[in-house]
Amino acid sequence: MAADSKTIRVGVLGAGGRMGQAVIAAVLADPRLKLSGAIERAGHASVGSKLGGGLTICSNPAPLAHGSDVLIDFTSPDALEATLDAVCEGNAALVVGTTGLGAAHHKMLDRAARTTAILQSANTSLGVTLLMSLVRQAAASLGPEWDIEIAELHHRDKVDAPSGTALALGDAAAKGRGVDAARVAVRGRDGVGKARRAGDIGYASMRGGTAAGDHLVLFAGDGERLELGHRAESREIFARGAVRAAAWLAGKPVGRYTMSDVLGL
Known part of the structure; x- marks a missing residue:
């Protein structure tokens, strides 16, 4: 119509x-x-x-x-x-x-x-939309020697984890590197396991309080880190x-x- x-x-x-x-x-x-x-x-x-x-x-x-x-x-x-x-x-x-x-x-x-x-x-969110573009650009520019970790915090009633936004940020990073996001995803780590694989994209989910949604994408290189994030206040x-x-x-x-x-x- x-x-x-x-x-x-x-x-x-x-x-x-x-x-x-x-x-x-x-x-x-x-x-x-x-x-x-x-x-x-x-x-x-x-x-x-x-x-x-x-x-x-x-x-x-x-x-x-x-x-x-x-x-x-x-x-x-x-x-x-x-x-x-x-x-x-x-x-x-x-x-x-x-x-x-x-x-x-x-x-x-x-x-x-x-x-x-x-x-x-x-x-x-318009801010998150721009963040996804920045994450894709950073992933393409920095290369696979930089480790990528994505952390998110939401209110206690949110039932899906990682959040859809965290997964979308991971997809943006994977596209920047030209890789399949599902193949390199690591969702949670517990106990003693294998060391981090080069090129992995890790996810960490936190739930509590009334947080509307915080997301942080960490690019960790040798001797330096780049942090790109967004906090939703309402x-x-x-x-x-x-x-x-x-x-x-x-x-x-x-x-x-x-x-x-x-x-x-």
Whole structure:
């Protein structure tokens, strides 16, 4: 559905969660956008709640896709297939900020992107988007003799580890070196084992408190270290990035996009 020349209609999936509430607030604060509706899974306590402006949180994404230019999705991997069916049927674009996606989910996104515009990112922060570009450049410039370690801290309720952002940073480093990220990944070390292999990319995950998300990429060389990092102080930065992505994506041709496209990196 083509975006109106004056107002872009945006629907929010996962409206009952903390990220969903932050996205709704960001949509309402952006004069370019109009909140077209909100969705939460069936049985969630927020279904039926009033949003104002005559809107109610519902559980079926299909009608919302028909009445929106873009949907923003911060739900769960299990909900992705139904969401993709809805946007393809309703001809709405989709911004996916859901984390924990696997290879099967990315295949679904690839198929759906043949008929609609989809932007998927493990982290919609503009700062993290720039960080990924810097990590890729540093990995390409410094070479494999520099060891790469990625550490991340999130709130106690986050269930996936390493975080999607940490894995995306590892992918960026691997691309900079021209290697397969899965082949060189080391997730956690315990006990007495083999020494570190040259070229490995290590991951360390910490969970506690209310941390919105800290990420550090360490390049350790002989006699020197380079540290590239980002600290999220609130969920609003992800919401603002997702809203900026939605405004950018409205009216774009079918295909898969990333936050790097939004920033022109």
